[in-house]
Amino acid sequence: MTDAAAxxxxxxxxxxxxxxxxxxxxxxLGLPLAFVALPLYVVLPNHYAAEFGIPLATLGAxxxxxxxxxxxxxxxxxxxxxxxxxxSLKAVLLAAVLAxxxxxxxxxxxxxPAVNTAEQNQQALLIWCAALLxxxxxxxxxxxxxxxxxxxxxxxxxxxRARIVSWREGLALVGVLVASVLPAVAGLSVASIVFALALxxxxxxxxxxxxxxxxxxxxxxxxxxxxxxxxxxxxxLAIYLLNGVASAVPATLxxxxxxxxxxxxxxxxxxxxxxxxxxxxxxPLWLRLVARLGLARTWLVGxxxxxxxxxxxxxxxxxxxVAYTVVCIASGIALGAxxxxxxxxxxxxxxxxxHGQQLEGAYFxxxxxxxxxxLALxxxIALPLLGAFGYTPGNRDASxxxxxxxxxxxxxxVLKLGAAGLLWTLWLRKEPSS
Numbered sequence: 472m473t474d475a476a477a478x479x480x481x482x483x484x485x486x487x488x489x490x491x492x493x494x495x496x497x498x499x500l501g502l503p504l505a506f507v508a509l510p511l512y513v514v515l516p517n518h519y520a521a522e523f524g525i526p527l528a529t530l531g532a533x534x535x536x537x538x539x540x541x542x543x544x545x546x547x548x549x550x551x552x553x554x555x556x557x558x559s560l561k562a563v564l565l566a567a568v569l570a571x572x573x574x575x576x577x578x579x580x581x582x583x584p585a586v587n588t589a590e591q592n593q594q595a596l597l598i599w600c601a602a603l604l605x606x607x608x609x610x611x612x613x614x615x616x617x618x619x620x621x622x623x624x625x626x627x628x629x630x631x632r633a634r635i636v637s638w639r640e641g642l643a644l645v646g647v648l649v650a651s652v653l654p655a656v657a658g659l660s661v662a663s664i665v666f667a668l669a670l671x672x673x674x675x676x677x678x679x680x681x682x683x684x685x686x687x688x689x690x691x692x693x694x695x696x697x698x699x700x701x702x703x704x705x706x707x708l709a710i711y712l713l714n715g716v717a718s719a720v721p722a723t724l725x726x727x728x729x730x731x732x733x734x735x736x737x738x739x740x741x742x743x744x745x746x747x748x749x750x751x752x753x754x755p756l757w758l759r760l761v762a763r764l765g766l767a768r769t770w771l772v773g774x775x776x777x778x779x780x781x782x783x784x785x786x787x788x789x790x791x792x793v794a795y796t797v798v799c800i801a802s803g804i805a806l807g808a809x810x811x812x813x814x815x816x817x818x819x820x821x822x823x824x825x826h827g828q829q830l831e832g833a834y835f836x837x838x839x840x841x842x843x844x845x846l847a848l849x850x851x852i853a854l855p856l857l858g859a860f861g862y863t864p865g866n867r868d869a870s871x872x873x874x875x876x877x878x879x880x881x882x883x884x885v886l887k888l889g890a891a892g893l894l895w896t897l898w899l900r901k902e903p904s905s
Contacts, residue, residue: 493680493681494634494638495638495642495676496676496677496679496680496681497621497622497625497635497638497639497676497677497680497681498638498639498640498641499642499672499673499676499677500614500618500639500670500673500674500676500677501618501638501639501640501641501642501643501673502642502645502646502649502669502673503646503666503669503670504615504618504643504646504670504673505644505646505649505650506646506649506650506662506666506669507574507578507607507608507611508647511534511581511604511608514654514659515530515534515581516530516531516534518582518659519596519600523588523593523596524593525596525597525600529597533600533601533604534604535847536601537604537605537608538608538846539847540605540609541605541608541609541611541843542839542840542843542844542847543840544612545612545616545836545837545839545843546695546833546836546837546840547695547836548609548613548616548832548836549620549695549833549834549835549839550694550695550832550833550836551566551613551832552566552613552616552620552831552832552835552836553620553694553829553830553831553832553833554832555832556620556624556683556685556828556831556832557829559685560682560683560685563621564674564677564678566613566617567613567614567617567674567677568674570610570613570614570617571610571614571670571671571673571674573606573607574607574610574611574614574670575663575666575670575671577603577604577607577610578607578663578666578667579663579667580599580603581603581604582659582660583659583660583663584596584599584600584603585599612839615835615839616832616835616836616839617832618639618677619639619814619831619838619839620831620832620834621677621680621683622635622636622639622814622818623814623817623818623821623827623834623835624683624684624827624828624831625681625683626818626822626827629761629765629766629815629819630758630761630762632766632815632818632819633757633758633761633766633811633812633815634758635815635818636810636811636814637754637755637757637758637810637811640754640810640811641751641754643810644747644748644750644751644810645751646669647747648747648748648751649665650662650666651743651744651747653665684828685828694830694833695833697826697830697833698826698830698833698834699837701820701824701826703820703823703824704817704820704824704834704837706893706897706898706901707813707816707817707820707898708837708838709893709897710813710890710893710897711813711838711841712841712844712845712848713889713890713893714774714809714813714886714887714890714894715842715845716848716849716852716886717777717886717887717889717890718777718806718809718845718883719846719849720853720878720882720886721781721802721880721883723846723849723853723854724853724857724875724878724879725742725879726739727857727862727864727875727879728875728876728879729742729795730864730865731864731865731866731867731871731875732787732788732789732875732876732879733788733790733791733792733795734789734790734867735790735791735792735795738792738795738796741792742795742796742799743799745796745799745803746799746803746806747803749799749800749801749802749803749804749806749807750803750806750810751807752807753803753804753807753808754807754810754811756804757769757773757807757808757812758811760772761812761815766812766815766816766819767812767816767898767899768899769808769812770808770812770813770816770894771891771894771895771899772808773804773805773807773808773812774805774808774887774890774891774894776804776805776808777802777805777809777883777887778884778887778888778891779801780798780801780802780805781802781879781881781883781887782880782881782884783798784798784879784880785876785877785881817834817835817838818831820834821834852882853878853882856874856878856882857874857875857878860874860878861874862874862875862878
């Protein structure tokens with residue numbers, strides 16, 4: 472770190488003491504935000520196909536298009552967020568309130584359209600769905616980038632940064648669990664109301680969270696492109712992208728593996744709950760390891776655990792329910808590392824670059840763009856690869872199942888090994904600290 476960067480790096484926020492009240496106040500918004508990702512990808516297509524007769528291919532193209540718009544907008548949203556932080560925390564909280572209201576209304580409107588839903592009026596319904604998806608995704612992105620930038624601006628050393636991120640991501644995993652169960656148990660109307668109330672509570676909690684310092688933007692580089700001109704950020708982003716694709720491939724294929732390779736569709740709730748619960752519960756363990764090894768080396772341990780887990784999963788077959796539950800728990804623990812550690816490393820990069828209290832939004836805008844790109848790349852790699860090798864959903868031919876196993880288990884191992892290699896060569900051998 473240069474002397475100038477060291478001088479510019481913010482000290483830990485004086486209000487952050489690390490207790491559960493402060494952790495909940497900051498991280499609480501992560502829980503309702505998890506509702507947007509899961510139901511819109513999983514529940515919405517089924518709802519529109521079953522209730523309104525919209526073809527799945529049409530819905531898939533609609534979701535992809537609006538998600539790409541959202542991803543491209545993220546860096547610009549980050550720039551806006553930095554501008555709000557430069558003005559005042561009042562401006563930040565006002566933006567959060569407005570985005571939360573728009574997000575809650577958009578979420579409700581998607582599942583209960585205010586247009587004629589008769590089959591002969593499908594064009595109007597699709598226009599409504601596209602508009603509401605764009606509005607909901609963009610408001611969700613504003614809240615996400617704002618939330619991440621707030622946490623990064625709290626500063627601190629490795630341990631504090633990891634704890635801040637773990638509160639946000641741990642509560643997001645709780646949100647995933649709630650969002651995956653609530654629509655089926657209580658219905659979409661109740662789920663949308665719970666989402667709105669939880670979103671209001673999350674913003675109210677954020678208003679009581681430890682407050683970062685407010686400073687005018689003084690960075691000499693153009694704010695939008697400043698992160699990409701920071702060598703450490705480019706290195707970390709390369710590692711994050713490859714590791715993210717490695718994690719997204721099995722997430723894309725997991726239901727195919729459960730239904731066709733394991734033939735255990737009835738156990739899907741057990742497998743998914745084990746995975747997400749293990750991810751949330753593992754975070755305190757990763758924080759303890761960070762205190763001993765540092766952020767980057769701890770992340771390397773998480774990658775190694777994921778590689779070992781998926782290599783073992785390649786040996787499983789029909790009826791291996793108990794063994795695959797163990798796989799879900801172990802891969803969930805590895806997920807805890809992926810969710811907690813890269814974001815904490817990024818907060819350190821921002822500090823050392825001298826952009827602390829100035830450009831956190833810009834950095835997290837590009838970071839979220841990369842996160843969404845991971846999902847697109849995973850689908851773009853895994854699904855065509857499966858098709859090329861003759862697998863289709865429901866096909867239990869030996870060669871098709873072998874192709875599924877290679878894509879679900881071994882491809883992620885290869886990609887994770889590549890990410891681990893990048894982490895070692897581009898980060899641990901270059902960065903004096905993380």
